[in-house]
Amino acid sequence: MQSLSATSAAGVLLDLSGVLILLLSFACLGSKLFNRYVAYYGAQSVVLSFAAGVAAYAFHSVELWILAVATLAIKGIGIPVSARRLLVQRLALKRDAALSTGLSTSLIAGGALTAFAYLVTRPQLLPHGLVAAAVVPLSTAVILLGGLAMVVRRHTVAQLIGWLIVENGVFLGAITLVATFPFIVEAGIFLDLVAGVLIMLVFVSGLTRRLASASAGELRELHG
Amino acid sequence: MILLMILTVAGPLAGTAAAACGARARPAGWTASAGALVSLACSVWLLAAELHRAPLRGWGGYLYLDSLSCFFLLTVAAVTLLASLGSVAYLSAEQDAGRLSAFQVRLYYVFFGLFAALMLAALETGNLGLLFVLIEASTLASAALVGLEARASSLEAAWKYVIISSFGVTIALAGTLFLYYSASGLHLAADYRLAWPYLFSHAHALAPQSLRLAFLLAVVGYGTKVGLAPMHTWLPDAHAEAPSPASAMLSAALLNTGMYAIIRFLAIAHARLGNGFPRAVLLTFGFGSIVIGVLFMIRRGNFKRLFAYSSVEHMGIIAVALGFGGLLGLYGALLQTLNHAIAKAVLFLTSGDVSLRYRTREAAGVTGLLAAVPVTGGALLLGSFAVLGSPPFGVFLSELTIVRAGFAASSPVFALLLLALLAVAFVAFARTTAGMVTGRPPDESGSGSQGALALAPYRGRAVGLAAVVPLGVGLVALLVLGLWIPAGLDTVIRHCVAVIS
Numbered sequence: 001m002q003s004l005s006a007t008s009a010a011g012v013l014l015d016l017s018g019v020l021i022l023l024l025s026f027a028c029l030g031s032k033l034f035n036r037y038v039a040y041y042g043a044q045s046v047v048l049s050f051a052a053g054v055a056a057y058a059f060h061s062v063e064l065w066i067l068a069v070a071t072l073a074i075k076g077i078g079i080p081v082s083a084r085r086l087l088v089q090r091l092a093l094k095r096d097a098a099l100s101t102g103l104s105t106s107l108i109a110g111g112a113l114t115a116f117a118y119l120v121t122r123p124q125l126l127p128h129g130l131v132a133a134a135v136v137p138l139s140t141a142v143i144l145l146g147g148l149a150m151v152v153r154r155h156t157v158a159q160l161i162g163w164l165i166v167e168n169g170v171f172l173g174a175i176t177l178v179a180t181f182p183f184i185v186e187a188g189i190f191l192d193l194v195a196g197v198l199i200m201l202v203f204v205s206g207l208t209r210r211l212a213s214a215s216a217g218e219l220r221e222l223h224g
Numbered sequence: 225m226i227l228l229m230i231l232t233v234a235g236p237l238a239g240t241a242a243a244a245c246g247a248r249a250r251p252a253g254w255t256a257s258a259g260a261l262v263s264l265a266c267s268v269w270l271l272a273a274e275l276h277r278a279p280l281r282g283w284g285g286y287l288y289l290d291s292l293s294c295f296f297l298l299t300v301a302a303v304t305l306l307a308s309l310g311s312v313a314y315l316s317a318e319q320d321a322g323r324l325s326a327f328q329v330r331l332y333y334v335f336f337g338l339f340a341a342l343m344l345a346a347l348e349t350g351n352l353g354l355l356f357v358l359i360e361a362s363t364l365a366s367a368a369l370v371g372l373e374a375r376a377s378s379l380e381a382a383w384k385y386v387i388i389s390s391f392g393v394t395i396a397l398a399g400t401l402f403l404y405y406s407a408s409g410l411h412l413a414a415d416y417r418l419a420w421p422y423l424f425s426h427a428h429a430l431a432p433q434s435l436r437l438a439f440l441l442a443v444v445g446y447g448t449k450v451g452l453a454p455m456h457t458w459l460p461d462a463h464a465e466a467p468s469p470a471s472a473m474l475s476a477a478l479l480n481t482g483m484y485a486i487i488r489f490l491a492i493a494h495a496r497l498g499n500g501f502p503r504a505v506l507l508t509f510g511f512g513s514i515v516i517g518v519l520f521m522i523r524r525g526n527f528k529r530l531f532a533y534s535s536v537e538h539m540g541i542i543a544v545a546l547g548f549g550g551l552l553g554l555y556g557a558l559l560q561t562l563n564h565a566i567a568k569a570v571l572f573l574t575s576g577d578v579s580l581r582y583r584t585r586e587a588a589g590v591t592g593l594l595a596a597v598p599v600t601g602g603a604l605l606l607g608s609f610a611v612l613g614s615p616p617f618g619v620f621l622s623e624l625t626i627v628r629a630g631f632a633a634s635s636p637v638f639a640l641l642l643l644a645l646l647a648v649a650f651v652a653f654a655r656t657t658a659g660m661v662t663g664r665p666p667d668e669s670g671s672g673s674q675g676a677l678a679l680a681p682y683r684g685r686a687v688g689l690a691a692v693v694p695l696g697v698g699l700v701a702l703l704v705l706g707l708w709i710p711a712g713l714d715t716v717i718r719h720c721v722a723v724i725s
Contacts, residue, residue: 177405188357203383210376
């Protein structure tokens, strides 16, 4: 499989989607409303499926087309819609008050992590002149930002979204770096994702019914 | 042979099927045990056959079985059998006492079987991408077990477990991605670029920079599942809150499956990058885990947490042994894996028995076990000594091998440090368990519970036997492994070492 060069039309489009995906992770990190988290995640997944479509077009790969459609249907529509129905609306969640740092602090930390991502992935690792050299640092940054969101947000719903953003980051890296994993593996990853979200939805609603706000800040019974 | 492999994986699903069809606690439990027995028998057969044959491959590299996978299959299948028998006793007792509903019991067996089957399947695949998929799926199945009792604290533990482990394993996926990328110079078909045997035999052609990153990410990612510090934070909570037989499965089977994934990455990294980098990574995480595990064992509290921290410590020891490397180090690591799995399964099953009888999981609330319940008390005492590495039990032998490997491999500082930490661990652990075993049983007329001790938790002889038999079998196995390593096992472990070096 040959890689895309950075200056081809597909390369530019992939690069652009990578930047958009990073910006949407920042948007998620900078907002305080639960339905915004979900909306930004949905938008990010739509952009991701567009990127997968671009790669599919460039490589003429049927598997990538299937993947693009699955991303759109599951991550772009299915998960955001069900998360909104089952969590945000039914549990009447509005404002996330369970931040462990201020918004500006977490945004600055996010900026630092992005710089760090460029620092570690730039130099020797990636071939020059290929689109992967531009996008892999972006996807590393998305992974780190998702992790940051999981750390600074202590509400369980926000942590769930943080994990999904991490997953999107890995996926973005995968489509630019290696086009795709073998199809069976990719299908398995999707199945795991869906099963994981389902089981987490069960836990979140169970916790919310037992605790006042299902914030991990209240999860204090177990320590040491 | 492929049929045998499928049968090994499908064995534990018998319990799942029975429970899904609406069987009650006892029949579902016995079905699960029978399934686990089938699974164990098949894995022994596979192992015996494996000694005289080249590794088994099929389905485009997705199916792959060599001595190493057989060895881990045997470990996991044995633990599954012990834990299934323990489940029969624990779950029927909990249901009889009205603490679990019939629905929860069915849910338990459904996910217990799935969990075991997914781990066994993970050991039978040669494709590192599929390995990720199956390990992540086993996380999800076991999270349901952790949260089963649906108290606020168990839901909290389950949440912590599922979110931290999923995040960790996603990091391992990124590692797998970089490994895949490092193989892009190889011109293999896409399916084979993640197939372990091909990657291993072409290791010299992998791109070293991205392989280095891949190994680090894999150790951090799968290390989260193994419970290496500082990614271990989910482990004590999940082990303490899960029903005891499920804790046994987590500690003795799941952690080993994670370690198996690390060993696969280690073999490739070792072949390409040499000794230095993998050793530095593994020794760092390994010693970190031992120190953290030992420090938290000093605190006296919930005895299931104590056992969980002991698992963190032992996983650290195995990582250190892998870091030492060489024949001695790898041999010790594999032997330690088997010994620790059996010892920890025995201890967690005992802890289930204790918590059923005393209705507490706090060590301070348990005294005089030996006088009140000699069998359980004896098992706890012997199991503690076994897990702490006193002779004549198996762990002593494997830890001795690891220390010797340390002296052989690098400067003696590491080996001496390991010895010192083991000594502290002994004191910290034995302090708590000795207090539980000795002394006088709590006053039976006191506290108004009309003699909770006298009230045997198990109804029926068969259920009582199911509680005791796994403890006896496990302890005998540990004793045998301490006195004498069967020639067959020795050959198997040597084969495993040959596979990965």
